[in-house]
Structures are given as structure tokens and as C-alpha cells.
Amino acid sequence: MPLLENGHIKDDTWVTVTEDAPLPATGAVIVPFARLEEGLARGADAPLGVTIGPDVDVSLLRPALPRLGLVAVTFTTFRDGRAFTQARALREHLSFTGEIRATGKPLPDQYEFMLRCGVTTVQTERAEDISVWQQAHEIISVAYQPSVLHERRQGLGLRRFLS
């Protein structure tokens, strides 16, 4: 599926570098967590992103974050919800303002959850039509708890409206 942002297709300006491929000297690249040092060594103005697995403690990214334009979290399966906590911690505790990309195999039905945890873009291996993702984003308009999107509480209790 193409890269998705807010329910719409977006051009991907990043190049994802795998475990053992050579690292381009320039251009926007996403490196695996294990190659983060190598990526940082490329020079301060080369745009850098990193992919983390669900077991990575995001606080380890703290020193590198000022240099990172993107963090990709991974749903190795849709059942593994750790990426939600990672994304939310990146926004809430580490004040990361760059792109958070969901990768792997999340379900469209998890899209709203991802957005409310701070994910901005989705790049999945799934095949369904983009409209399923758009619909998943629009179908529910009410939420009952705070999120990193800081939807304003409205009226009664913990409720807020999603846009």
C-alpha cells in the first residue's frame, strides 16, 4: 500500500535502508536501529530517520532525537500493541515532533488508535483499498480519554470529539 497520511496518499521522500545495504552519503534515509550511529555519522544536515522494533525502549533514542526527522515503529503483527506505547511515549515524554511512521502489518481498524497515539504516517504491507483506511479514520467521532492529539474535552465527563 502507498504511504498514507491523514487518510490520504502521500509521496514518500524517504529511502529505507536495510540491515546490510550500503548507506547513501546524502538524501533522506531511514536506518535500522542497529545502524543509528552510522546514520548519525553522515553529517548533521543529511535527513535521518530510524526504524525501531517493538522491544526498543524509546528513551534510548533521546540523545539522537534532535537529529531525527522520522521514527518508524513496527507492528510485527497487528496483535502486538507495543508500538502504540512507543509512539505515545515519543510524543509525550520525548516531545518528538517529527514524523512517526507505522510500519509492518497493522490493521486499518487500528488506524484511529495509531493517530491518537501520535503516529502520523502509515506504510503497511497490506493490500486493501485505501478507502478502508479512510473509513476507519472517519467512522468513529467520539473518544473517552485524553490522547496526544489533545482533543478538547467537550461537555460531559472525559468525552471529546475526534476530527
Next chain:
Amino acid sequence: MSTDTAPLPVGRYAYDQVDRTFLSQRVAQFREQVNRRVKGDLSEDEFKPLRLMNGLYLQLHAYMLRVAVPYGMMGSDQMRMLAHIARTYDRDYGHFTTRQNIQFNWIRLEDTPDILQHLADVDMHAIQTSGNCIRNVTCDEFAGAAADELLDPRIHAEILRQWSTLHPEFSFLPRKFKIAISGSPHDRVAARFHDIGLVARPGAQGRPVFDVFVGGGLGRTPIIGVQLRDNLPEEDLVAYLEAIVRVYNAYGRRDNMYKARIKILVQALGVEAFREKVDAEFALMDRADYRLDPAIVDGIRARFGIPELVAPADAAQKLAADRKADPAFDRWVRTNTHPHRNDGFISAVISIKPDGGIPGDVTADQMDLIAELADGWSFGEIRVTHMQNVVLGHVRKDRLHELWGKLVAAGLGTPNIGLVGDIIACPGLDYCSLANARSIPIAQKLSARFADPELQERIGRLHINISGCINACGHHHAGHIGILGVDKRGEEFFQLTLGGSAANDVAIGQIIGPALPEDETVDAIARLIDTYLVLRQGDEQFIDTYRRLGAASFKDAVYAPA
């Protein structure tokens, strides 16, 4: 269906248009998901967590739909809708569960979107009654009525229900997550057998404070929860629970579903290390964002209907006279009622455990009758208990005898609450694909064997819990007498545990010896109880005799028939 101007339903949160919008969107979403499944866009593997989030299980013979009864509270209109669903889509009955919900055992997948729409019409749903998410929050069945209560826990149960509903971060946890909350010093919710147990009481500034227990549970590895925090201020309730569940989501095991509950994480890290992680998370949080403002609490409280408790001055005297005149009624009052905070009222427990019956099963007609009685006697309010019974919370004492007469006429007057006949049993091999043995027939035989109400009362308080396999849905570890179905070379056997308790004296039952064949189990339990009657001092309860004398005194009775 109630409207925004209708009187508020007693004892539970009244939905308004926003809540209804949410529910109908949720139904539409599920309809769409069912469509995608039918079209093949979703594999069964992918559909499974989505249907589970809507309470739909695949059982041995059919789909099972578990409908949420938040903190066990519902109204007569909702009960009537459940009766309608039982008649239209099931085989005329439903089953109350130990987590205060109701489930239907014979559901067709294609019907579920329509059933969910019917439920939504009366502000009900099946959201998060299964799946690896935060489940229905359970609560004291005498909440808001009990004489011993310090604080009505339902307001905070509702807040936690809302907070956990489609929680973006906690809908794909390592495993299911169960929260119980009590506002009484007498634990009627098994707080320490839950992933999180909360015990609320009034704090110094007039706002509630909470003791927080974590990491309790039954299942394969029964563990008593530990106290993580005392005197948690109300304003930090949501923040602190977020912190606990975040730590669990990040570190709970996902490689082995039998080791995935939070109890295993707490044990693996040790309580101190677990608490440090929670405290660290809590310290990092922007507490203003998560603050549970008193205004939020009061706003939700204002959506709860309050019963107008007005009784004639002589209500208690009238009840005393009725009891004197009618010994059978007197017995039922002794066993099946609970003291109310208002002296003119009493809480009545309707036993869903008729002699020889299936614990927790109710027919559609019985549901309608319960609804009618709730309207006539208890402000239209109905409570499902974790013992799989039903409570009418606020009954005028002078009208109790009349209520009892109607219950008896309908076969709902069994006087056995808290006694041998009040058995908890899981569905077992009659329904469940994981079962080793049939729990229901054992429950039926035991309850028929001890049907004599006089004998039951003489035996006194005794909890029997039956599970058909090690997953412990019947909470056998928490029973005074626990019965566990095991498989021995393809035969159904039952292992007995003694001394468990889910109350303040919380304990895990101990295995007494080798498992017994099906046809010897009921006799062995009868001998065990006879032995207790001989060994007891005065009117000592079974659990106390057992604790005084230990298992050895009972072993002979079980294994060496006279």
C-alpha cells in the same frame, strides 16, 4: 428507550445523544468488519480480535455473544431487550457470568450486527467483553445500597468504563485486563484476584482515595494481588492506571499466552521493581492532561439516577411480623437478603441457582419477570452479581413478602445464597472447546443432593466453585471447595482444592489429593461436608474448621469411604 429529558435510570449512567452517536458508529463499524470478513478482505485471524472486541467468541457449537453489563447494573428496559434477543436469536435463554455480564450461547455471525443494533437501542453493547483489552469493570453488587458501604464505587466504575472504551494505546495488550472496584471494607469484588483491584473510601478532603492492588488472578497460575499504592487521590486515578497499563503493555510477555497476564510480569520483576517502573512513568506524565477533575466526576455522578427511598415508618416492623408468620419466607430473608443503608429498605438476591439447575442460566420468560419485579419493587434497577445471581437493590421492607411470593411462584425463590447450592460453575465441556470435563452436571448433581434448605442452612456459608479446565473460569482456586476438571487418559476426572477464598480473608485453595472419577466426585464431597459437620465447633463455618484443622482431617473422608 429513554430520551435526554426522561428521568435518569437509577443506579447507572444515563447515556445522552453523544454516547448514543458513539454506539451507533461502533455498530456500523462492526457491520462493515463483518462484511469485509464475508468478502474475504479479512482473514479469520485478522477478524478474530475485531469480533472479540465486540464480545463475539467462537465456541464448540456456535458463536457466543457476551453482552456487557457495566459494573453489573442494568435497567428493566434493558433486561426486556435481553429477553427479546434470547427469544429471537438464541434458544430462549441467556447465561449470567461471574464478571457480571450476560452471554448468549447460540448466535449466528450474520445476526450479530442486528443484535448489536438492538442492544444499542437500549444503550447497551458488547464492547471489550473479550479480547486483549480492558474488560468490563466489575463492582460490588450491593453498591449504593449496602449498609457497610463507605463510598458508592459505581461512579468511578463508570469513569473507568469510559476511559477504557476504545483506548487507543490499550486495545492490543499482551492479554486481557480486568479491573474491579469496591467501596466497602468488606470485599465483595475479589479485588485481589484482579489485574487491578481498587478499594475506595472517602479521603481527608472529602474526595475519594483508592488503595490499588495489582497482579492478582486465577487461571493456570493463581496469584493474590499485591498492594501497589495506598491512598491514591481521586484526581490521579486515571493517570496512575494509565501508568500501570503502559508498563504492562511495554513489558508484559507476548511470546506465551499463558504467561502474558500482568500477574506474571509483577512476579517476574518483583513488586518493588514493578512499582519503580510505574512510579517512573507516573512521574513523567503531564498530570494536568490526565487529571480527573472533581468537576468531571461530579458531571458523571449527575447522570446517575438516585432512588427516592421513602418507606412507611413501620416498614421494618411489618417485615418482622411477616417473617414471624411465615417460616419459609423467614428462611429466604435470612439467606437471600443484604442489609440496606436505609432502615426501611433491604436488598434482595434472586438466586439463579435452582436446585438441580444450571448456575446462571435464565430463560427469556424469567428475564421478563425479573424486569417486571424490578419495575414494581426496585425502581426498575437490576444488578448481576459475580456469583451469577441477580439483585434487586432497594426493596421496601414492608413489600418484601409480596416480592418473595412472586419469586417463589416463578421458581426464582431458592433460599441458597452463600450456601452449598450457590455454586459457581464454568460452561465446561458442554460448550467450551478448551474443557477437560463437564462442570455443569457436577453442579447440578451437587445442588440436587443438597437441595434440602434446612440442611443447607445448617451447613452454613460454603462456596463451591467448579472449572472444567485449568483456565479456571469457575474460579475453583477461590472456592472453599474447588473442583477442577482434569483429563486422565481420556476420562473426566475432578481434582478437589480446599480452603480458597475471594473475600477479605483471600486465599488460594490447596489440592487435597489425587483427582476423582466423575461418578465418585459428588459422593466424596458429600462425605467431606459430613465430616465438617462432625468436626465443627459450635456454628463454625466450613472455611474456619478447615483452617483450624487443616487438610489432613478431611483427606480420609474424601479418599477412604466408610
